[in-house]
Amino acid sequence: MPPPRDTSVKSTVIPFDPAAPNARLRRLVHHDVLERWRAADRSAHAPRIVAVPGGDGDDWAAAALVTARPHTAYLKIVDAVGDVPTAVEAVVSHARDRGLAQVKWEGWTVNPEVAALGFVPLSVPLAQDAESSGPGAGHVRWLHDGEVTEPPYYGQTTHFTCGAVTALVAQAHAGELARESFDRRAELTLWRDATNFPACEPVGLGVAVRRAWPSSPVTVLLDTERPVLLDQYPQDEQEWRAVLQRASREEAGRIGVPIDSHPLSMTTVRSALGRREHVLLLVSLADMQGFDVPHWVLCHGAVPGALVIEDPWTHTAAGDTWVDAHLLPVPDLSLDAMSTISPDRIRGAVIIGRTEA
Known part of the structure; x- marks a missing residue:
């Protein structure tokens, strides 16, 4: 309090x-x-x-x-x-x-x-990119009643492992991953299993999480059946990445990862958090950082008027540090706008449920 x-x-x-x-x-x-x-x-x-x-x-x-x-x-x-x-x-x-x-x-x-x-x-970061700089300590004061439990902060050590890092933070927060096992090897290993080279698209990430933690329920939310996050590539490079995404969909069906095509809403996110689930959310960094690029963050808490996220990336040149990115409250409407990815206008997320008995 x-x-x-x-x-x-x-x-x-x-x-x-x-x-x-x-x-x-x-x-x-x-x-x-x-x-x-x-x-x-x-x-x-x-x-x-x-x-x-x-x-x-x-x-x-x-x-x-x-x-x-x-x-x-x-x-x-x-x-x-x-x-x-x-x-x-x-x-x-x-x-x-x-x-x-x-x-x-x-x-x-x-x-x-x-x-x-x-x-x-605040707990100091487990890791950060070599280019990141920030203070050795940070503190927080909440201005509302209630409590938001603190996950570990881990800054992605590459420009492309945000999806893997958010999944690892979620599982560490849920008690499914020991903090001493949360290191660069774990980051790169999960990314290797999830990647669409170099990004992680929602279905591939969901499948990789389910394979890594078979007892954790996983649901993918993606409001299109088309391959995603490919527009920046030449046509020939889009084609082989699309093949991999179709293979991920087939694997999702085989191992029991449902793909929900209903449009994602912040009400859905809040409902999942109310069930003590974790939401890996695909967002654009345009509003928060000025870069319209897809990026994964973790939604793990809710307070009046805002959802609380972990962002594994910081913009050092702007004075942005891990203290900004850790336990970061974002108004529901703002996060809703960020979660529409241009130019496809898609919404994607991976919900990791509580471990099955």
Whole structure:
């Protein structure tokens, strides 16, 4: 349960301009911290300064740099400076005013005040791509009643293993995969069984999950019978990948993986989560990251107004880190829009049920 509701803190919220920081901000922020803020192009994540005026009204007593992926339901504190508790209270108050589900805090500097301010530590990643960078610690504070259990975070170590990683995270969260067995070998082994070279399409991924965990019920949701995720390839390369997708459909029938062709809805996703199932969801990254490419995420929790996902990929150049991608709340309507894949306009998912006795 979250701590009692914060007292509203009077604050000012302004855009962060890395080229010309506010004079009051420069007087408050240490040079090293400001350089970290400037090291990435955070413009796609709406960087803002939440500032609390000082007693004299001329300077700021506290400030925080906050960012967030577009079309999501959280704020991330990159750093809080000055009177840190007051800065954090101002951010939480601002997040509540916006109706958000969560505030996160990157742990660039570990602060003993974190726990007292209602934040709990996030489990550090099991793995990340070598190109990824991020803090060694992170914290989260939910702004609603209830609990979302935390799966392990694993950052995909290649550009193409997102489908395999989401399945492995789901099974680790369900207790079907020991965390010590969740490594790069497991990632690449499952991808090899699921891939349509190099991507994982829904039927092939569902079949691979069922083969890896025969006692886990698996349902594929895909609203077309045509081969999918092939438009970017030349015709001759589409043809052999289509052959593999047809083979996956035949294998699904043989091993008992149903393929549901009804259009996917967020109501379906919430119903599955209510049954403590996991939903591997195919989305486009256009809204969250600006890249209209297909990508797999894991839906594993629900809060008022948002679904909670694990995203195994981060955009380091935009200041995006594992703290953003882990326990990420996305409004239902936003996730619904993301789950329509262009240009085919398909929707696809794999639901992994609870293990059969």
